[in-house]
Amino acid sequence: MNPKILIIGACGQIGTELTHKLRAIYGTENVIASDIRKMNTDVVHSGPFEVVNALDFNQIEHLVEVHQITDVYLMAALLSATAEKNPAFAWDLNMNSLFHVLNLAKAKKIKKIFWPSSIAVFGPTTPKENTPQYTIMEPSTVYGISKQAGERWCEYYHHIFGVDVRSIRYPGLISWSTPPGGGTTDYAVDIYHKALEQSKYECFLSAETKMPMMYMDDAIRATIQIMQADAEKIKIHSSYNLAAMSFTPTQIATEIKKHIPDFEITYQPDFRQQIADSWPASIDDTSAREDWGWKHEFDLGSMTQDMLLHLREQ
Numbered sequence: 438m439n440p441k442i443l444i445i446g447a448c449g450q451i452g453t454e455l456t457h458k459l460r461a462i463y464g465t466e467n468v469i470a471s472d473i474r475k476m477n478t479d480v481v482h483s484g485p486f487e488v489v490n491a492l493d494f495n496q497i498e499h500l501v502e503v504h505q506i507t508d509v510y511l512m513a514a515l516l517s518a519t520a521e522k523n524p525a526f527a528w529d530l531n532m533n534s535l536f537h538v539l540n541l542a543k544a545k546k547i548k549k550i551f552w553p554s555s556i557a558v559f560g561p562t563t564p565k566e567n568t569p570q571y572t573i574m575e576p577s578t579v580y581g582i583s584k585q586a587g588e589r590w591c592e593y594y595h596h597i598f599g600v601d602v603r604s605i606r607y608p609g610l611i612s613w614s615t616p617p618g619g620g621t622t623d624y625a626v627d628i629y630h631k632a633l634e635q636s637k638y639e640c641f642l643s644a645e646t647k648m649p650m651m652y653m654d655d656a657i658r659a660t661i662q663i664m665q666a667d668a669e670k671i672k673i674h675s676s677y678n679l680a681a682m683s684f685t686p687t688q689i690a691t692e693i694k695k696h697i698p699d700f701e702i703t704y705q706p707d708f709r710q711q712i713a714d715s716w717p718a719s720i721d722d723t724s725a726r727e728d729w730g731w732k733h734e735f736d737l738g739s740m741t742q743d744m745l746l747h748l749r750e751q
């Protein structure tokens with residue numbers, strides 16, 4: 438039987454593409470998109486949509502009951518750069534929305550939860566290259582602290598209350614169809630737009646800042662794959678490391694130059710440099726590959742080709 442899905446934060450960078458994909462797989466009527474406002478996006482017009490405040494337990498519970506929801510994808514969050522500007526609200530939103538959904542599962546009102554974590558759970562004392570699944574985790578950002586605490590709560594709710602919650606530590610995500618949402622890795626999306634519009638880009642990170650990244654197609658596939666996996670394959674109930682590629686601003690600029698030869702990049706690092714410096718440069722995702730068969734498809738070359746193709750069409 439098809440799951441009945443509620444996506445909270447459906448109008449965001451990941452939520453938008455996830456909604457379209459889940460509707461294609463499970464049927465439009467089985468995927469209820471929701472967000473804090475009714476935005477003028479495809480997500481709102483292409484199927485059922487509800488306005489919901491992720492901080493309001495009663496609103497979420499009401500939607501779950503009315504639509505007989507089985508699975509919730511909780512995509513509402515404040516990302517790293519935005520969270521530094523509003524720490525109290527970031528903590529409130531990132532933690533309490535998670536508690537609401539975990540408590541609905543604990544009360545057996547829903548069956549399964551997807552909750553995104555991030556490479557931001559790692560910090561300056563974490564080994565930088567090939568960061569292992571289990572390692573030192575001392576995040577230095579508000580966002581990272583909230584994601585690390587969230588991971589602990591997911592594991593706790595699984596062990597103590599038997600809640601089926603599944604999670605991935607997303608790297609920076611790159612998409613042509615949806616804008617990024619206030620993160621430190623956002624430059625890797627902006628750079629493609631500016632390359633096509635102006636043949637130049639001023640980067641807010643320094644030239645050799647290497648970070649783990651992933652094309653949105655791969656991220657959506659991973660999200661659906663972990664949710665579809667048999668429960669016994671999910672051995673990690675905090676969050677799985679997930680990787681596809683790692684690159685620096687210099688490397689992405691070099692790749693873009695292959696398609697737009699006069700493209701120029703300059704560097705003007707801002708407060709986001711410190712955040713980027715505290716994160717891993719590359720990730721070891723062996724557990725995700727072994728436990729539920731994760732395999733990425735896009736590398737820097739194929740992603741750049743696909744991004745430029747779609748943005749040119751747009």
Ligand code: AKB
Pocket residue numbers: 516517518554555556557580607608609610619620621622623
């Ligand atoms: C951010 O930069 O904050 C996000 C993330 C890595 O979670 N893209």
